[in-house]
Amino acid sequence: MFGWILTILLVSLLTIVFYKGYKNTKRVVINQITIDSSNKSSKNSNTRPFRILHLSDLHLENISISPKELYETLKDEPIDLIAVTGDFLDRKRTIPKLKPYLQVLNQLAPEYGIYAVFGNHDYVLRKKNFQELKKVLEEYNCKTMQNENDTLMIEGRKLHIIGIDDYSTKRSQIEKSYENIENGYNLVLTHDPNVVLGMKDYHYDYLLSGHFHGGQIHWPKPFHLVKMGKLVRMNMVKGLHQHDGKTFYISEGLGQTALNIRLGSRPEITIHSIMLPFTKDEREVEAV
Numbered sequence: 001m002f003g004w005i006l007t008i009l010l011v012s013l014l015t016i017v018f019y020k021g022y023k024n025t026k027r028v029v030i031n032q033i034t035i036d037s038s039n040k041s042s043k044n045s046n047t048r049p050f051r052i053l054h055l056s057d058l059h060l061e062n063i064s065i066s067p068k069e070l071y072e073t074l075k076d077e078p079i080d081l082i083a084v085t086g087d088f089l090d091r092k093r094t095i096p097k098l099k100p101y102l103q104v105l106n107q108l109a110p111e112y113g114i115y116a117v118f119g120n121h122d123y124v125l126r127k128k129n130f131q132e133l134k135k136v137l138e139e140y141n142c143k144t145m146q147n148e149n150d151t152l153m154i155e156g157r158k159l160h161i162i163g164i165d166d167y168s169t170k171r172s173q174i175e176k177s178y179e180n181i182e183n184g185y186n187l188v189l190t191h192d193p194n195v196v197l198g199m200k201d202y203h204y205d206y207l208l209s210g211h212f213h214g215g216q217i218h219w220p221k222p223f224h225l226v227k228m229g230k231l232v233r234m235n236m237v238k239g240l241h242q243h244d245g246k247t248f249y250i251s252e253g254l255g256q257t258a259l260n261i262r263l264g265s266r267p268e269i270t271i272h273s274i275m276l277p278f279t280k281d282e283r284e285v286e287a288v
Contacts, residue, residue: 021217021261025064028254028267030073033240035206035247036275049273050154051078053110056085056191056210056268057253058101059121060094062260064267067100074108077271080154081112084142085210085251086119086166086191092129095136102140112152114142117163119191119211121257123171145189147173149181157276158184162204167192168211168229174202185276193236193250194229196243206274207248214238214252218264238265 034049053074065073082105088098105114116137125133137144145163152159160181165171172195177188186204193209215222215237225232231250236243238252252268 021259021263024262024265025062025256025260025267028065028069028073028269031268031270032273033249033270034273049275050159051080052187052208052272052274053077053079053082053108054085054208054249054251054270054272055082055254056208056251057087057119057213057255058084058089058098059087059253059255059257060089060097060101061091061255062257063255065254067104070101070269071104071107073269074104077108079108079110079271081152082108082110082114083187083189083208084114084116085189085208086117087121087210087253087255088119088133088137090121090124092125092132095129095133098133098136099140102137102142106141112154112159114140115150115161115163115189116142116144117189117191118144118146118166120166120168123166123169146171147176149177149179151184154276158182159276160184160186162186162188164188164190164195166190167195172198174199178202185274187274188248192229193241193248194231196246196248197230199246200244204246204248206272207246208251208272209248210251210253212237212250212252213256213262214250214265214268216256216262216265217259220264222264 122133123130134144143150146165149160149162162177164174164177188204188207190209192211196207212225215225222237225237238250240249251270252265254267256262
């Protein structure tokens with residue numbers, strides 16, 4: 001009799017936990033992060049910040065927000081650039097589900113475009129299906145980056161977008177990603193933040209990543225993340241951090257893997273406001 005009562009109580013408790021965990025997947029939070037590395041002596045130090053919409057780990061098999069909800073959430077936000085840091089999906093049949101989300105990103109009309117890198121789950125797709133995923137992204141105006149970079153001119157300042165491929169699947173080629181980079185602001189996009197541990201000799205002003213889902217089940221601690229690299233053991237699984245004096249951000253992501261629940265974590269949309277400094281050469285041009 002006591003055994004039956006204990007079983008009922010245990011099942012009831014697990015039901016409550018799973019229900020709460022599932023409800024948490026719908027409680028999307030918008031985090032506003034400000035990074036100011038501008039040169040205060042610049043004439044244009046009062047220029048408005050450059051705003052980056054950062055999405056990560058959509059995991060479209062278990063995403064927390066519909067395309068319509070995403071648009072309604074962000075339609076009034078001024079956005080200069082969109083960065084998506086990997087793990088879109090891991091099943092071929094999910095690729096069509098990506099398209100309405102990409103339509104929303106285009107509706108948000110970022111002046112300087114949409115940039116994307118891939119994560120370990122994207123590479124679960126076989127070669128042909130991965131190429132289909134990449135093609136769909138590019139058809140919807142996403143510049144996909146696999147160990148490469150691009151340079152934008154923002155009101156006379158150089159912004160280098162550096163896309164480092166996934167570290168956890170051993171696809172990162174840091175040196176290649178930095179080829180031909182000159183003076184300017186270095187913004188790195190990558191999926192697995194563990195890559196920062198090997199970037200002591202590579203300058204970046206800010207790095208955006210994801211991968212850990214904030215633990216997803218972060219209660220009491222995300223013990224299941226222990227095998228996901230040294231950063232976890234350094235208690236760096238979400239939010240703003242520094243390593244070797246350089247700043248990086250780990251998004252909790254929008255979707256879930258395995259169990260579609262979150263405990264001690266929230267699905268996240270992040271808007272980063274960065275102040276772009278002038279390089280010495282750019283300040284000299286400005287002064288003329």
